[in-house]
Amino acid sequence: MSGIYIHVPFCKQRCAYCDFYTEVAPQFIETYIDALVREFYLRKDYLPVAPVRSIYFGGGTPSVLSVAHFNRIFNAVSELYKLDEDAEITLEANPDDLTDAYLSEIASLPFERLSIGVQSFDDGDLKRINRRHTSLQAIEAVRNAQKAGFMNISIDLIYGLPGQDLERWKKQLEQAFALKVQHISAYGLTYEEGTKLWRQRAKGEVRATTDETMNEMYQLLLETVKNNGFEAYEISNFAKPGFRSRHNSSYWKQRPYIGLGPSAHSFDGVSRQWNVASIRKYTDALANNSPSFEREELTLFDRYNDYIMVSLRTSEGIDEAYIRLEFGKELASYCLENIKRFIQTEKIYRLNGNFRLTTAGILISDHIIMTLMKV
Numbered sequence: 001m002s003g004i005y006i007h008v009p010f011c012k013q014r015c016a017y018c019d020f021y022t023e024v025a026p027q028f029i030e031t032y033i034d035a036l037v038r039e040f041y042l043r044k045d046y047l048p049v050a051p052v053r054s055i056y057f058g059g060g061t062p063s064v065l066s067v068a069h070f071n072r073i074f075n076a077v078s079e080l081y082k083l084d085e086d087a088e089i090t091l092e093a094n095p096d097d098l099t100d101a102y103l104s105e106i107a108s109l110p111f112e113r114l115s116i117g118v119q120s121f122d123d124g125d126l127k128r129i130n131r132r133h134t135s136l137q138a139i140e141a142v143r144n145a146q147k148a149g150f151m152n153i154s155i156d157l158i159y160g161l162p163g164q165d166l167e168r169w170k171k172q173l174e175q176a177f178a179l180k181v182q183h184i185s186a187y188g189l190t191y192e193e194g195t196k197l198w199r200q201r202a203k204g205e206v207r208a209t210t211d212e213t214m215n216e217m218y219q220l221l222l223e224t225v226k227n228n229g230f231e232a233y234e235i236s237n238f239a240k241p242g243f244r245s246r247h248n249s250s251y252w253k254q255r256p257y258i259g260l261g262p263s264a265h266s267f268d269g270v271s272r273q274w275n276v277a278s279i280r281k282y283t284d285a286l287a288n289n290s291p292s293f294e295r296e297e298l299t300l301f302d303r304y305n306d307y308i309m310v311s312l313r314t315s316e317g318i319d320e321a322y323i324r325l326e327f328g329k330e331l332a333s334y335c336l337e338n339i340k341r342f343i344q345t346e347k348i349y350r351l352n353g354n355f356r357l358t359t360a361g362i363l364i365s366d367h368i369i370m371t372l373m374k375v
């Protein structure tokens, strides 16, 4: 089983916290689609011959594309790949794009899951982080999607936004659950170097939320998802039973995937590669039938570190038997030796041969992951 990720690197405006590779350059959409379709054919042998389990359109803003664009992409997919019977096909969308008109246009396409970039239901927050939609548009986007028949909807939220306190975060969560969505991804704000928010913090125009408040917000998140019958299946991802993101789960289980489009990453089990992060360089290279990317062979330590990094964030945790089998006795002993102190301090617990983070462990997960990694 494998997955396909398609990076759509266009945004109508840049959000203040975002460091993803995207451009405000709609004039390149047509050449991008030509190049993307070409990349599909040139790299048709990248994935092992196995049904594709998930297709994820991420960005950027995939909802800037039209039905005609999507049809060209899906034609390439159906010519080149065999899809799993119930393959998960996700479209990431900006709330203000999800109008009744757009939703009825894309109804002919095989999307069955929407991931909506809400981030906040507070108009002040949205303005501060330069989102291009309002709180009302976010609510309407979810309702429009439900009306259009989508029964698998995820929303993204950010906590720890400048000026947000625990009470205001609580209101965000209440609004999110009132919308009866099936999945929520919630991330603590990070100030990424080079972003507008990062510069504003450096100038003292905004203040970062304290670690203590971030922890309280996360605890509140955990309590609220639990009270609403959601599973915390990864540190930042929460789903009603049966609605875990299959695409993300594949990443975490280290299954192969191909990433297409500028800056997209791919993984084939023994190496990872990433496309050039520039629309122009990407389209120029493909016009010459020569994709532009960098590639890195993974060593045993790289693969072990990747496994630790992703598996410890999931509710399944680290599987001791898998480590022994995949990475050998030496790395298994290294892992067990280092894990002991976190078991003693109740940051990790063991269940059925797997090591999982406790809530206290989640709050220091970065530190634990660094300790267990082999450098």
Ligand code: SF4
Pocket (backbone or CB within 6 Å): 010, 011, 013, 014, 015, 018, 019, 020, 022, 059, 060, 061, 094, 117
């Ligand atoms: S957060 Fe999303 S919409 Fe905003 S700039 Fe980044 S990719 Fe574009």
